[in-house]
Amino acid sequence: MNPKHAEVEGRPCFPDVRVLPRPADLAILAVDKSRVPEVVRSCGEVGTRNLVIVTAGFKEAGKEGEEREEELRRLVRRYRLNLVGPNCMGIVSSAPSAPLNASFSRWFPKPGGIAFISQSGSLGETVLESFGEMGLGLSLFVNLGNRAGLSENDFLAHLEKDEASRIVFLYLESFADPVGFRRHVERISRTKPVVVLKSGRTQAGAAAVASHTGSLASADAVVDAFLDQCGAVRVTSIVELLRALRALERGALPRGRRVAILTNAGGAGIIAADACERSGIEVPRLPDPARAKLASFLPAEAGLRNPVDMIATAGADHYEAGLRVALSSVDAGIVIFRPPLVLAEAPEAVADAILRAARDVPGKPVLVSTTSRGPSVGPFVARLEAEKVPTYVMPEEAVDALAILVRIGELRDRPRLPQHRPSPDRGRLGGILAGAREEGRASLRFEEGAKVLAGYGIAVCPFAYPTVAEDAALAAAELGFPAVAKVDAPGLFHRFERGAIVTGIRTPEEARDAFQRLSALIEEEAWAGGRVLLQPCLTGRELILGMKRDPSFGPVLMFGVGGTLVEALRDVAFGVAPLSLDQAERMIRSIRAFPLLGAFRGLPPVDLSALARALVRLGNLALDLPLIEEVDLNPFIAGETSAAVDLLIKLQG
Amino acid sequence: MNPKHAEVEGRPCFPDVRVLPRPADLAILAVDKSRVPEVVRSCGEVGTRNLVIVTAGFKEAGKEGEEREEELRRLVRRYRLNLVGPNCMGIVSSAPSAPLNASFSRWFPKPGGIAFISQSGSLGETVLESFGEMGLGLSLFVNLGNRAGLSENDFLAHLEKDEASRIVFLYLESFADPVGFRRHVERISRTKPVVVLKSGRTQAGAAAVASHTGSLASADAVVDAFLDQCGAVRVTSIVELLRALRALERGALPRGRRVAILTNAGGAGIIAADACERSGIEVPRLPDPARAKLASFLPAEAGLRNPVDMIATAGADHYEAGLRVALSSVDAGIVIFRPPLVLAEAPEAVADAILRAARDVPGKPVLVSTTSRGPSVGPFVARLEAEKVPTYVMPEEAVDALAILVRIGELRDRPRLPQHRPSPDRGRLGGILAGAREEGRASLRFEEGAKVLAGYGIAVCPFAYPTVAEDAALAAAELGFPAVAKVDAPGLFHRFERGAIVTGIRTPEEARDAFQRLSALIEEEAWAGGRVLLQPCLTGRELILGMKRDPSFGPVLMFGVGGTLVEALRDVAFGVAPLSLDQAERMIRSIRAFPLLGAFRGLPPVDLSALARALVRLGNLALDLPLIEEVDLNPFIAGETSAAVDLLIKLQG
Secondary structure, three states, rough: OOOOOOEEOOOOOOOHHHHHHOOEEEEOOOOOOOHHHHHHHHHHHHHHOEEEEEHHHHHHHOHHHHHHHHHHHHHHHHHHOOEEEOOEEEEEEEOOEEEEEEEOOOOOOOEEEEEEOOOHHHHHHHHHHHHHHHOOOOOEEOOOOOOOOOHHHHHHHHHHOOOEEEEEEEEEEOOOHHHHHHHHHHHHHHOOEEEEOOHHHHHHHHOOOOOOOOOHOOHHHHHHHHHHHHHHEEEHHHHHHHHHHHHHHHOOOOOOOOEEEEOOOOHHHHHHHHHHHHHHHOOOOOEEEEEHHHHHHHOOOEEOOOOEEEEOOOOHHHHHHHHHHHHHHHHHHEEOOOOOOOOOOOOHHHHHHHHHHHHHHOOOOEEEEEEOOHHHHHHHHHHHOOOOOEEOOOOOHEEEEEEEEHHHHHHHHHOOOOOOOOOOOOOOHHHHHHHHOOOOOOOOOOHHHHHHHOOOOOEEEEOEEEHHHHHHHHHHHHHOOEEEEEEEEEOOOHHHHHOOOEEEEEOOOHHHHHHHHHHHHHHOOOOOEEEEEEEEEEOEEEEEEEOOOOOOOOOEEEEEEHHHHHHOOOOEEEEEEEEEEEHHHHHHHHHHOOHHHOOOOEEOOOOHHHHHHHHHHHHHHHHOOEEEEEEEEEEEEEEEOOOOEEEEEEEEE | OOOOOOOOOEOOOOHHHHHHHOOOOEEEEOOOOOHHHHHOOOOOOHHEEEEEEEEOOOOOOOOHHHHHHHHHHHHHHOOOOEEEEEOOEEEEEOOOOOOHHHHHHHOOOOOOEEEEEOOOOOHHHHHHHHHHHHHHOEEEEOOOOOOOOOOOOHHHHHHHHHHOOOOEEEEEEOOOHHHHHHHHHHHHHOOOOOOEEEOOOOHHHHHHOOOOHHHOOHHHHHHHHHHHHOOEEEEOHHHHEEEEHHOOOOOOOOOOOOEEEEOOOHHHHHHHHHHHHOOOOOOOOOOOOHHHHHHHOOOOEOOOOOOEOOOOOOOOOHHHHHHHHHHHOOEEEEEEEOOOOOOOHHHHHHHEEEEEEEHHHOOOOEEOOOOOOOOHHHHHHHHHHHHOEEOOOOOHHHHHHHHHHHHHHHHOOOOOOOOOOOOOOHHHHHHHHHHHHOOOEEEEOOOHHHHHHHHHHOEEOOOOOOOOHHHHHHHHHHHOOOEEEEEEEOOOOOHHHOOOOOEEEEHHHHHHHHHHHHHHHHHOOOOOOEEEEEEEOOOOOEEEEEEEEEEOOOOEEEEEEEOOOHHOOOOOEEOOOOHHHHHHHHHHHHHOHHHHHEEEEEEEOHHHHHHHHHHHHHHHHOOOOOEEEEEEEEEHHHHHHHOEOOOOEEEEE
16 A cells, blocks of 8 residues: 555555455555554454554654554454554564565574564564574564554464464563463463563563562562463573574473483583583483493593593494483483594584484484584584584583473473462452451451461461450460460561560460560550460471562562571562462472471471462462452461461552 | 605605704604603703693503603603693694794684683684684693693793783693692783683582581582682683683773663663673663763664663764763673664764774773674674674673673782791691691590680680589589580580580589580490580571682682571582682672671671681681691681681591
8 A cells, every 4th residue: 555656566556445445354554653543443444454563653652652552552442453563573474374474574584383472673683583594494473562452472372273383482571461471371381382581680670579578579580480380481592592492493302301412522521511510401420331332332542421422533333323322311412523633424424323313212302512613514514404403513502402401391291280269258358358448457457367368278376365464374375385475556567676576475474474565565656456466486497478469460479488598598489379289389499498498407397288288378369369469477487387477468559 | 753754845854853953942742652752752862842742642541541641751850841741732822923833723813812721622622713713813822631741830820921912711621730820820810811611510529528518518619719719710611701702802891890781772782781680780770961961862762771772773973972971981881783774874884983982991891792693794893803892693692791801800900819828836736736646536626626726816615624513513604604515525526416515504503414414425425535515605696617628729618607507508608728818708708698697686797807817717727737637617606706616627537
């Protein structure tokens, strides 16, 4: 369409969509920003529902642009448009049945199995250019732009069914809707690797939450946890991404973390082994029978442990036999072949030998390093790449790629999340929250909080509210010594600093004294609604369980070892609700202080599944009760029995 | 020399060095391994003292080879030879005054400022090949091989004075002599960056020490600490190394960690900012005046914070002015220029603009990313590289290189170590050790250990050895309550598990009881030489100070927070004696639990300089008294006063 021409490059040109003989399947808009709404409207009216808007000057361009985008969103809803953009580079599909290039990208990779969804246009081009250089094959490219219509989630819904797309890569600076994202990626990642480069750590940091528990939160750590829960592997750089995609194209995922390294260059083998250790990949000593087999054909100077150093004289036969032997006892192979000064065969013969051995173990990835990009390795690399055996220059690059394959293999095997079902009690429990809000309170009393937690099966330490000193003595005796007395008053948070807690109460008399002291304090400080709370002193490991509602992710759970450690060491784990038991247990295991939860200095080990259940339930509670802004169970004592000793439940403002 | 020819490639050929008209300055041996000793001997006899032995089949090739190498070492001593190798690729010098290629490397980089010492031949070739591709310039290349004569330390001694060598890079799998290495590198690194790729983490792990304190040691962490103390920066991969060398060639080192990012592609800027955050490089918001200046010439859509997103229309003028403004308030610049679809100027004009701005701030490195390696960036890159402004494809590569520049800048500014002077008391204190050894003991008694520590100014908690129960009551009262009683017996290490310690003694009576209980236990268990030791209970932070003699590095010091934390979290720091106060303090600050040593929950902050002094002194003690194998001060209490409460000093076996 262009009102100024009747023909463009030999094809007929129309002034307007309304004069077309029949509505177009797809309209690509590159008109001036001021004319976009009008053109979109006419598309909607004639029934052209698929649009790509290249034009910029919307949400990203100040107040006027924001208004223009708002108008666009209204048109999308009114005409039920499938809109990509605005402010985008467009889309490319290389499906042989319907090849389509609706973008202004300068690079068009060959067709292949990688679907690439990019929020950024320039980053999209950078990656597409690299695809071309590396020979990576594309199924679909989408530059989302401002996401006024379609978001990454709509394309994910398509990719789940799209057979041509075997690998999904997303570059995102933010999530359009994390809940939808999770639903799609949880499903897709069962059959297709999902790799995400999520940038914007710095910006994310700025949005970091600020409350006590929350102040420990790094928003980026939440993104890490979230992607892991979805079943996606996160990469942090373009270089890492490209290495990983090259390795993913072959489709082989290892079933474990054990690798054999075969090399004809000693130093490179050691560097590969070092890189494995850094990435948590094991380089196990090969079993004796394997070493005996290797010894039967390798020269005496060869190193038979792992790395297997076949020395510079190793030719095709050595590589083939060596790789067969080595792979038999591990999950993957790193092969280093540096063309030596003198070798009877052409390097291609070595490539063919590696291919023969690799083909026979399709479930065990083989990655190759040449330590060179010179002309002598060209045909060797070409031969391997033709069969999608990934090649890298430096050995540590092959190891980095393998680390991602290992990770994706592990993610694929994980149990998936059962669907969250709201609790039948949530109406009653929500009433407690609504009541507190009606009274103008921003947080629950201990007693109320205990009821809400108990409603979700989260144990709370027994407690009593004595009203006179004599009651306190009796109640303490009933709860058991040693006991603790503290002030429970709305809005009173840091009891220790305010002198509002008495610990180590060992006799009824001490309980009476504590009651009197705290009652006097309540009066003195004029803490409205303040009461004295008595509890037995629980013994066990001091932990922290927390929940904070994130504007984007919803309820974010936090776990850490309590006391001074969390604060000093920032040793906490995050998860996004809903959590599966498996995810909760992985959260618990992921903190550095996890060994402290095992049997330790006479203490029995913490009951991990009880602890995991508490985290799962805390997440469910937050999903069911949106009035809750934040929960802080600190300390949560895990001993013979596990229970929250103190609790803080803040309501939405 | 070759007995079979009279002429080789038009040059005269002699059968033997003995018939040469005058002795050769340098002999390169590529004869059969069996003939090497004989040829070396004749070189020595005629006075040819500089040798490169390419021939393999020595130490690396079994028992016979080891003997052959031993013979070679004897000849080196006898004839005072300067020998490189055997089993090496040779040496290359590109000094214009004396160019020399005495190697069989296939790659010869152009002359330049980088000296490269490699223990491995194949790795050496890999790196030299990359030098060629990247245009890095070489001053000297040495492949050390088996180091039967010259080691890395001899070449370091040369490099200190060699003006052509402005950057020193070593690839090492082991240190020939860490003490010598440290001496040289401490000096060189004041004026020349020293970059080390030390591989063999896995092998190093195998050699990890096994005693209680030692079991926490990862030998690789000791290498990290050691190189840092030397003033060398450690890289872990070839890729990282090459990125760093490219950036080092220009010679600009930043004076701080603050960087400005300038880009014409938003996504790449965010990825660079993320990479900075991961590397501990700050991307501060630019000050208001700088932002106002930027606003005066950049389009309205530009992002003025940091990264400065100058959008795709930015040309040479924008880059030059933008870089000048941005660099004025930071220590370094990352410039991203992705050639856009349409730009009025040639990319070279942008390169020249960047060069003009970079030239005016020679102390602030500027690193450039193109996000592309396509033909459109070729001339742009060439222009920058000609002035040694480093260019990278991806922005995160530029950031990784900058992180190394930052590190080298920091290392250069550190105070250097004062020389260690043996204590005048070491004879007397050594007598205590010798005495224990004569008695056949493998460790010192508490009393003896306390004397040795006191001799080096390391405080030990007061103690007494009561001989009867009544003494115990009196002694405890004098030391102060609460007190602790424990059994001191040679070879008794884990007192807690053996019931050989009584804590929380609050009265003379309890002290008497404890004495009787422990005396009975000594008798029951028949602990020869066992005595009851009384101490006051010190309050403060529980720390661990340790020393373990490493066969290669000598005394290795260890510091950690005591109790359960060290073991569970493996949160320890290492250092190699001698330590400077500055290094000791950096060790203390490097543990994750360091914040626990600040003012905390009512406890005053730990006196860091007293603690650092104790570590320095523990190192000096170990240097002076080689009979000591291991020291374990656990706990070392740091409170109002700092002192070792328990100690274990093991003697060399």
